[in-house]
Amino acid sequence: MSDVTALFFNAEIMAKTAGFLLDGLWMTVLLCLVVIPVGALGGLVVAVLAALKRRWLNIALVIYVDVFRALPPLVLLVFVYNVPPFAGYKISELEAVVIAFLLNTSSYYGEIFRAGIESVGRGQWEAARSTGLGWWQTMGWVVLPQAVRNVLPDLVSNTLEVAKLTSIASVIALHELMFAARSAQQATFNYSPLILATVIYFVLLWPVVRLLSRLEHRKIAAR
Amino acid sequence: MDRFLFTFFNGEVMWEYLPKILSGMWVTTYLAAFVIATGLALGLLLAVLRSTLSQKMPAPLSWLAEALRLLIIFFVDVMRSVPPLVLIVLFFYGLPALGLDIAGLGATWLALSLVLAAFAEEIYWAGLIAVAKGQWEAARSTGLGFLQTLIYVVLPQAIRLTVPPLTNRTIAITKGTALGQVVAVQEILYQAYSGLSFSSNPSPLTLGALAYLVLFLPVVVAGRWIETRFAWRR
Numbered sequence: 001m002s003d004v005t006a007l008f009f010n011a012e013i014m015a016k017t018a019g020f021l022l023d024g025l026w027m028t029v030l031l032c033l034v035v036i037p038v039g040a041l042g043g044l045v046v047a048v049l050a051a052l053k054r055r056w057l058n059i060a061l062v063i064y065v066d067v068f069r070a071l072p073p074l075v076l077l078v079f080v081y082n083v084p085p086f087a088g089y090k091i092s093e094l095e096a097v098v099i100a101f102l103l104n105t106s107s108y109y110g111e112i113f114r115a116g117i118e119s120v121g122r123g124q125w126e127a128a129r130s131t132g133l134g135w136w137q138t139m140g141w142v143v144l145p146q147a148v149r150n151v152l153p154d155l156v157s158n159t160l161e162v163a164k165l166t167s168i169a170s171v172i173a174l175h176e177l178m179f180a181a182r183s184a185q186q187a188t189f190n191y192s193p194l195i196l197a198t199v200i201y202f203v204l205l206w207p208v209v210r211l212l213s214r215l216e217h218r219k220i221a222a223r
Numbered sequence: 224m225d226r227f228l229f230t231f232f233n234g235e236v237m238w239e240y241l242p243k244i245l246s247g248m249w250v251t252t253y254l255a256a257f258v259i260a261t262g263l264a265l266g267l268l269l270a271v272l273r274s275t276l277s278q279k280m281p282a283p284l285s286w287l288a289e290a291l292r293l294l295i296i297f298f299v300d301v302m303r304s305v306p307p308l309v310l311i312v313l314f315f316y317g318l319p320a321l322g323l324d325i326a327g328l329g330a331t332w333l334a335l336s337l338v339l340a341a342f343a344e345e346i347y348w349a350g351l352i353a354v355a356k357g358q359w360e361a362a363r364s365t366g367l368g369f370l371q372t373l374i375y376v377v378l379p380q381a382i383r384l385t386v387p388p389l390t391n392r393t394i395a396i397t398k399g400t401a402l403g404q405v406v407a408v409q410e411i412l413y414q415a416y417s418g419l420s421f422s423s424n425p426s427p428l429t430l431g432a433l434a435y436l437v438l439f440l441p442v443v444v445a446g447r448w449i450e451t452r453f454a455w456r457r
Binding site for chain 1: 307443
């Protein structure tokens with residue numbers, strides 16, 4: 001049993017590698033700050049375009065959303081990172097992550113925003129248009145604020161998933177928290193850094209999970 | 224254009240790696256099937272257990288029940304806040320050190336099953352709460368016991384509510400089988416990636432992406448249909 005403690009809960013090694021892991025954590029935070037707004041904005045564009053209800057545009061959007069929801073994010077990332085060099089372009093790790101995440105998360109956010117826009121009653125549209133607001137004004141000032149409120153739990157839930165998903169960037173050697181933990185593990189021949197990374201993810205994301213539980217239960221209670 | 228086709232859709236290279244990708248598809252399929260089976264079953268078990276533990280009981284028993292209930296919530300919260308990739312790597316190294324000889328395949332299966340169980344527990348639990356209290360009271364007053372009420376009256380209504388969110392979550396977690404590549408599970412991505420390294424041509428990766436589309440696109444489209452079919456009528 002003491003072997004296990006020395007291998008997995010080694011305080012000395014945790015203290016020694018903590019600084020290295022914190023460097024990785026900053027990269028994880030930076031990734032979240034880039035990837036979440038970009039993905040959410042992409043999703044918003046997808047949903048608003050879908051609300052225009054142009055037939056061919058809608059078919060194209062459904063194909064886009066379903067294809068990128070069908071491909072596992074890690075497959076997308078490996079593809080985006082490894083393929084451009086064959087076309088003569090050396091893509092950086094950060095660029096690959098941003099592009100792969102944009103394709104994946106904009107599909108998910110797009111579906112959520114679309115459901116939100118559809119949940120706003122027709123009467124809202126008609127009332128807003130009859131007061132003289134244009135289509136875009138109605139969308140921006142009347143429909144979207146209600147749509148976002150209606151799907152807030154799903155938006156928070158997806159954002160949590162994206163934050164967790166940044167850990168796959170370790171596979172293409174981007175120096176974020178998971179990568180730092182695995183490097184420290186390989187350098188020290190000890191698994192304590194992995195435990196430390198698990199604890200860091202849990203401590204940072206647990207409040208979001210709690211908030212989400214409350215939002216979801218409130219949504220169901222309102223039914 | 225010829226060069227583009229030669230690089231990304233090289234028929235010769237694709238043909239050479241097709242058997243490997245197909246064997247990867249088989250691994251992805253059965254790994255996914257096992258994850259779905261254990262994950263959904265364990266999730267339902269935990270939700271029912273949590274519901275049972277929330278019943279009124281005499282004093283010493285109620286403390287134990289409360290402790291167990293909090294333990295379930297803690298387990299669910301941990302599995303929802305730690306990235307699946309971290310769990311897979313942790314189990315891959317951790318369980319052998321505890322004397323449990325588990326290969327990459329076992330580690331991936333266990334990690335994804337536990338994550339799916341946690342999400343499923345939350346969804347089933349929300350569904351159980353959503354069934355009106357009058358249903359419980361009416362069923363109990365006809366003489367049904369607690370478990371009978373749960374199984375014959377409440378669960379059938381609750382599960383219907385949970386179908387759309389559960390379908391989407393299950394699809395998302397099942398795609399996580401690709402994470403097994405990191406611990407050398409020979410699924411599609413692993414085969415495609417090693418094909419890329421051996422042939423110095425990205426065509427195996429293109430083929431791998433197509434294999435994922437063949438497996439998951441129908442599931443995503445079916446999920447879309449289920450979502451509208453089971454939609455809550457407002």
